[in-house]
Amino acid sequence: MESLTEQEIRAAFVNCTKGEAKRLSVPRDLADRPWDDLDFLGWRDAQAHDRAYLVTVLDGHPRAITLRSPAPASWHRRRGMCSICLTSHTGGVSLMVAPKAGKARQQGNSVGTYLCGDLACSLYVRGKKDAGVAARPQESLSLEEKIERTVANIAAFFAKVTA
Structure with missing residues (x-):
């Protein structure tokens, strides 16, 4: 992913x-992010812990969405799998809900998915961040194919938000 400015x-x-x-x-450390290893930029709001944001490039243009994580505290002890990168975590996967774009948003419609709580899917796929024992399933896919799947999964989620 190419680096992006705050604007x-x-x-x-x-x-x-x-x-x-x-x-x-918006994170203050944008210049320090590992842009070459990111398929999307994700971060949690430091002032409102139930809010998160995702930014990716679709059709050559940056697109971003806001998310909420309404999961109760008891879910943090359960093992879950991220729908984007297929990494399992104990206490590290959250249900993230995004308001739909446009008129659907005004009607209160939303769509959700399970995501890594730290939104570091790209780093888990590349093995740059460890989620613990048995976090990644054994697969015969190459790294490039895993990255392509992650990109396709995030694009599909964005498509649901903008539909």
Whole structure:
């Protein structure tokens, strides 16, 4: 993924208003992110722990969505699998819900998926971050194929949000 500026990220949000995008918390360490190893940029809001954000490039343009993590605290002790990168974590997977874009958002419609709580899917797929014992299933896919699957999964989630 190419590096993005704060302004590019704020302009990329598709499921919130421009005012909301202007007020949300963008990471200060954008220059220090491992952009070459990212299929998407994800972060949790430091001031509102139930909020998270994803940014990816689709059709050559950055697209971003806001998320909420409504899971109760008891879920944090259960083992779960991320729907994007297929990594299992004990206490590290959260249900993330995104308001749909456009008119559907105004009607209160949303779509959800299970994601790594730290939103570091790209790093888990590449083996740059360890999720623990038996976190990644044994597969015959190459690293490139795993990355392609992760990219396809995140694109499919974005498609549900914007549908």
